[in-house]
Amino acid sequence: MINNCTELLQYDQDHIWHPYTSMTNPLPSFMVESAKGVHLQLASGEKVIDGMSSWWSVVHGYNNPVLNNAIKQQVDTFSHVMFGGLTHEPAINLCKTLVELTPSGLDKVFLADSGSVAVEVAIKMALQYQHSKGKTEKTRLLTIKNGYHGDTLGAMSVCDPVNGMHQLFSGFMTENYFADAPQVSFGQTFDENDLVSLKSQFEQNHQNIAALILEPIVQGAGGMRFYHSKYLKACRELCDQYDVLLIADEIATGFGRTGKLFACEHANITPDILCLGKALTGGYMTLAATLCTTDVAETISKGEAGVFMHGPTFMGNPLACAAANASLKLLIDNNWCEQVSNIETQLKAELLPLNSHENVADVRVLGAIGVIEAKYPVNMAFIQKMFVENGVWIRPFGKLIYIMPPFVIKADELTKLTSVMANVIACEQVFNKN
Numbered sequence: 492m493i494n495n496c497t498e499l500l501q502y503d504q505d506h507i508w509h510p511y512t513s514m515t516n517p518l519p520s521f522m523v524e525s526a527k528g529v530h531l532q533l534a535s536g537e538k539v540i541d542g543m544s545s546w547w548s549v550v551h552g553y554n555n556p557v558l559n560n561a562i563k564q565q566v567d568t569f570s571h572v573m574f575g576g577l578t579h580e581p582a583i584n585l586c587k588t589l590v591e592l593t594p595s596g597l598d599k600v601f602l603a604d605s606g607s608v609a610v611e612v613a614i615k616m617a618l619q620y621q622h623s624k625g626k627t628e629k630t631r632l633l634t635i636k637n638g639y640h641g642d643t644l645g646a647m648s649v650c651d652p653v654n655g656m657h658q659l660f661s662g663f664m665t666e667n668y669f670a671d672a673p674q675v676s677f678g679q680t681f682d683e684n685d686l687v688s689l690k691s692q693f694e695q696n697h698q699n700i701a702a703l704i705l706e707p708i709v710q711g712a713g714g715m716r717f718y719h720s721k722y723l724k725a726c727r728e729l730c731d732q733y734d735v736l737l738i739a740d741e742i743a744t745g746f747g748r749t750g751k752l753f754a755c756e757h758a759n760i761t762p763d764i765l766c767l768g769k770a771l772t773g774g775y776m777t778l779a780a781t782l783c784t785t786d787v788a789e790t791i792s793k794g795e796a797g798v799f800m801h802g803p804t805f806m807g808n809p810l811a812c813a814a815a816n817a818s819l820k821l822l823i824d825n826n827w828c829e830q831v832s833n834i835e836t837q838l839k840a841e842l843l844p845l846n847s848h849e850n851v852a853d854v855r856v857l858g859a860i861g862v863i864e865a866k867y868p869v870n871m872a873f874i875q876k877m878f879v880e881n882g883v884w885i886r887p888f889g890k891l892i893y894i895m896p897p898f899v900i901k902a903d904e905l906t907k908l909t910s911v912m913a914n915v916i917a918c919e920q921v922f923n924k925n
């Protein structure tokens with residue numbers, strides 16, 4: 492066992508892959524010793540305020556006593572049983588809550604182990620559905636550019652082809668259809684021309700399209716872009732018109748992040764298939780869910796296989812379900828709507844004025860998401876160190892410096908995050924301007 496911090500970090504650097512990182516020239520990682528509320532205590536001594544909610548997931552903060560207790564109680568009952576032929580109360584109550592909370596009509600739930608797997612499940616549902624209906628030529632997906640849906644191969648095949656470097660996997664990965672990303676932002680005046688590319692994809696390729704998959708309203712890791720609710724509404728209508736299923740990937744947007752419990756509510760639509768993950772367990776355990784309508788579920792079940800062809804080992808893990816049940820109750824008990832609305836008001840007040848800064852291309856806020864899009868890409872090693880030295884944990888990518896803090900963040904803690912963001916954009920060494 493290594494217990495010396497320097498040696499641990501050296502081993503980490505020499506042997507362990509981190510997300511999207513080189514093994515020969517990795518960026519440094521910071522060691523976390525403990526975490527509580529919105530704070531991460533680093534082994535190097537700094538205590539930083541988390542602006543990322545560990546990638547959208549830790550909405551109730553770290554080391555939350557309610558979530559801790561839920562998991563401890565479940566550990567003492569049982570930690571795992573196979574879901575084939577067995578079932579249990581934590582999973583049943585979780586699925587019941589999800590059916591009740593999500594847009595009406597989504598009545599059947601498949602529990603998956605991670606967001607990417609939930610997307611794979613959604614894609615397979617769409618393909619099996621079309622197959623069962625005898626539409627065997629509907630074997631492709633339609634999506635919009637700048638999307639992100641995960642890193643497994645099916646999910647990757649609907650991520651933005653440029654950001655996702657599809658050329659590396661060509662020959663193996665399915666080729667899907669891509670419409671131009673919507674350009675009219677959330678809250679701007681809608682322009683029907685925004686739909687031209689999408690409509691033309693439907694017109695030309697609908698015979699081959701099983702489903703349209705997209706992140707409703709907020710495109711996350713593919714560019715932190717917010718688009719118009721009328722675009723989403725039109726997606727629903729076009730899917731109905733062309734007999735194409737609509738898959739809403741709410742893995743990042745779900746559970747209040749955009750100011751609605753689910754981003755689909757901004758357009759008052761119900762997708763045929765809905766993917767959830769991340770904040771589902773308050774960031775405690777890996778768990779995701781794919782919900783679908785009764786029509787989708789029954790059509791699949793009447794098809795050639797007679798069953799849905801998926802069943803992971805850790806499906807419906809009781810510890811994860813117990814965490815999710817406690818997290819969803821906390822969401823309601825803590826009044827997520829007020830938490831998110833307060834964060835939104837404060838983010839608007841503190842970030843929008845930065846729009847006029849010479850290094851800034853755009854600033855946008857929606858719900859508990861605040862984004863500064865710089866004119867230049869950031870120097871990751873420099874900016875990461877600067878953030879930590881200034882007491883915050885913010886992890887930009889490309890030209891995007893953004894936060895989606897835990898919903899439990901206090902006003903002064905949020906001000907700390909936004910003021911460091913303001914300092915950072917004024918610092919010339921932060922940007923690669925050449």
Ligand SMILES: Cc1ncc(COP(=O)(O)O)c(C=O)c1O
Nearest residue numbers: 605606607639640641711742743
């Ligand atoms: C919209 C969306 N879909 C899917 C995923 C993949 O989820 P996971 O990383 O849990 O596999 C992500 C992760 O960032 C996401 O933002």
